Amino acid sequence: MTPDNRVWPLDAKMFLSGYGGAGPLSYPVVFGTSGVGTIEELDEGVTGLEVGYRATQRREGTWQPLVICNAKILARIGDLSFEQAVLIDYPLQTAVVVFNLFLRTGEPNTGKGAVGSYAVQYAKNTNICQVGHTVIATASSRDVERQKGLGASEVIDYKAPNVVDHLRSLGSYKYLFTASGDSTSQKALTSLLQAQGGGQLDHNVNRVYQAFSQAVQRDQYSESRAWWCKDYLLKVLRGNLVEPVKFTKPGRGLTALHQASTEVFEGKISGRVVVNPQE
Numbered sequence: 079m080t081p082d083n084r085v086w087p088l089d090a091k092m093f094l095s096g097y098g099g100a101g102p103l104s105y106p107v108v109f110g111t112s113g114v115g116t117i118e119e120l121d122e123g124v125t126g127l128e129v130g131y132r133a134t135q136r137r138e139g140t141w142q143p144l145v146i147c148n149a150k151i152l153a154r155i156g157d158l159s160f161e162q163a164v165l166i167d168y169p170l171q172t173a174v175v176v177f178n179l180f181l182r183t184g185e186p187n188t189g190k191g192a193v194g195s196y197a198v199q200y201a202k203n204t205n206i207c208q209v210g211h212t213v214i215a216t217a218s219s220r221d222v223e224r225q226k227g228l229g230a231s232e233v234i235d236y237k238a239p240n241v242v243d244h245l246r247s248l249g250s251y252k253y254l255f256t257a258s259g260d261s262t263s264q265k266a267l268t269s270l271l272q273a274q275g276g277g278q279l280d281h282n283v284n285r286v287y288q289a290f291s292q293a294v295q296r297d298q299y300s301e302s303r304a305w306w307c308k309d310y311l312l313k314v315l316r317g318n319l320v321e322p323v324k325f326t327k328p329g330r331g332l333t334a335l336h337q338a339s340t341e342v343f344e345g346k347i348s349g350r351v352v353v354n355p356q357e
């Protein structure tokens with residue numbers, strides 16, 4: 079398969095700091111955890127796919143010009159944009175997996191941050207889902223109105239000095255979810271949980287720290303994987319059920335990955351970066 083790649087925070091962490099949270103790294107390693115492209119060749123016995131089909135694919139080692147994929151985890155995208163498909167697939171899948179498989183908040187029938195924004199939409203009753211929770215979100219002050227538009231009932235500026243007290247006053251909460259990966263939000267969660275459960279996590283608090291983005295690659299979730307790959311992603315993309323994502327494409331093929339990863343790692347890039355390894 080010939081891929082287009084997105085540089086996610088996970089990729090930058092793995093590449094630049096050896097982060098192994100999504101699975102242990104065994105060097106030498108080809109980095110890159112998600113891509114999109116066209117099927118060039120199929121192994122014998124693969125059914126339901128054809129050469130020329132366009133699909134997203136989630137596996138490690140996507141930062142190379144040609145990628146060998148597991149046919150089971152290819153999600154077809156029809157004639158839709160490569161860039162939008164790769165930018166939406168990963169964070170939307172992460173948010174849906176968190177709520178649907180791990181928190182079991184409800185079954186789907188159909189923050190400014192990529193994962194956080196989809197989490198708000200998914201947890202709320204919007205056009206991508208019908209889970210139907212009340213959502214309290216934290217976000218940058220400039221993103222407050224957008225988050226409300228996505229479905230959050232209250233949006234608190236995460237840089238405000240009293241953010242934890244404000245969150246506590248709006249509780250109690252059934253689910254707490256950080257989608258920013260920073261220590262501030264983790265400390266805020268700890269503080270909120272301690273208020274409810276004592277110095278240690280109480281017996282009624284479950285801590286869930288998982289590589290949600292890789293979960294459906296496991297056979298135990300094959301039903302969810304089939305739903306995502308054969309039905310849900312294409313439905314979301316075709317129906318324009320999430321807003322298009324702004325992105326940059328630096329050119330320079332694979333040679334752009336080091337600088338792009340560094341900028342993502344250091345939080346310098348606000349837009350999304352897509353790299354075409356064929357350039």
Ligand SMILES: NC(=O)c1ccc[n+]([C@@H]2O[C@H](COP(=O)([O-])OP(=O)(O)OC[C@H]3O[C@@H](n4cnc5c(N)ncnc54)[C@H](OP(=O)(O)O)[C@@H]3O)[C@@H](O)[C@H]2O)c1
Binds near residue numbers: 172193218258288292
């Ligand atoms: N466990 C998994 O399977 C999984 C899967 C995907 C991603 N992740 C992790 O999730 C994190 C986010 O990924 P992403 O792709 O969504 O990155 P992203 O698009 O860069 O989003 C991060 C957002 O978080 C906001 N933010 C920073 N601190 C915050 C806080 N204390 N409270 C609320 N919002 C805050 C930032 O807002 P401003 O820029 O406006 O300040 C930024 O928009 C990363 O650490 C990534 O590694 C984990």
